[in-house]
Amino acid sequence: MVSRIGKEIEISPVELGSQIAKRVKINMASGTPDPRKMPIKEIKDAYSEVLNELGPKVLFYPGAGGQEELIREIEDKFLSVLNLTKRKDEKIVVTSGAQHAMELLGKYFLENDVIAVENPTFIETFNALKLRSSSVIPISLDPSGIDVNELETLLKVVKIRLLYVIPNCHNPAGVNMSECRRKRLIELAEKYDFYIIEDDPYRPIAGETPQPIKNYDNNGRVIYVSSFSKIIAPGLRVGFLIAKEDIAEKISLMEQLDFSTSTINQYVVARLLRKGVVTERSKELYEHYKSKMKILVDSLVDKGLDKFNEPKCGFFLLLDVGKDSWNVFHKAVEKGLSFVPAKPFFLRGGDTMARLSVSVATKEEIIEGVKILNEVIRNI
Missing domain, CATH: 3.90.1150.10 (Aspartate Aminotransferase, domain 1)
Structure with missing residues (x-):
């Protein structure tokens, strides 16, 4: 039942x-x-500041897709930390961490579709996709990331809807995907008509890494997912995704269904970004x-x-x-x-x-x- x-x-x-x-x-x-x-001190100070300056406003229901102040601070202060370029036809959607973003993307894209993932992959975010898929196909992972040749061999015979990858500080393998493989993934997505979810929560603490896969994407094939959990604190539950406007607008409406992204926490993270703490x-x-x-x-x-x-x-x-x-x-x-x-x-x-x-x-x-x-x- x-x-x-x-x-x-x-x-x-x-x-x-x-x-x-x-x-x-x-x-x-x-x-x-x-x-x-x-x-801790900076977070405590940020709570006091936003409550004192903005009052009850920071305790209202959250708006669909995230508070404008936070989105603006992400664009102005955080995308440079990620070495990420957002195109004009793309939007940021604020979520309750990267996990919430994955749940929303699973709901938006999948209805008994076939997906592909790295083998191994991060079980907790992957589950949000697996539970809405008809079939999940593992692609081998080595010290340079996903095996793109194995992936293309699969794509020649199987149509997939999504590819889920963790390109930096891979969880659980710890590897970084090489630059040439990032570029190749974009070529394959164009050729075989699928979307890529780039799950990138560790980039803010990753040191020198290749550019995000998203930076090589000219046609909106990549949905980029990030979070403030690793660089501030996971309990704040604030993350975001970047996608084409048509996708982002639908995701925003789905995000509003559960009202789960805390309004005050969004203002706190925005304040921490503005003050340079992040x-x-x-x-x-x-x-x-x-x-x-x-x-x-x-x-x-x-x-x-x-x-x-x-x-x-x-x-x-x-x-x-x-x-x-x-x-x-x-x-x-x-x-x-x-x-x-x-x-x-x-x-x-x-x-x-x-x-x-x-x-x-x-x-x-x-x-x-x-x-x-x-x-x-x-x-x-």
């Missing part, structure tokens, strides 16, 4: 790992940014997570756990533990360590893969976590 989505939806491994992480000493499961780096944090956060990732990489190599591609940026490292990762996970939890068994990120393979996060754990906890992980793997 329920829908197909109601039957098929289930807890994600990320949520499971995060729930368990609350009960253990070392959290290498969470994708939440480092709480020690969240700009842009000032970009380089600092890149260096912070880079240093933590180096500790993880060095600790793994020191223990002989070297079956991984070294991440280019972001929070995550995808490790082949050589054994069933769920078994390793349960044993690790007993010893005080939580991570994410990565099998659900894969549509093909992945039984021995584990996603390790450096975002929440301290440097000392990362070293201790690797020690626990190594002991568990050696004793199973």
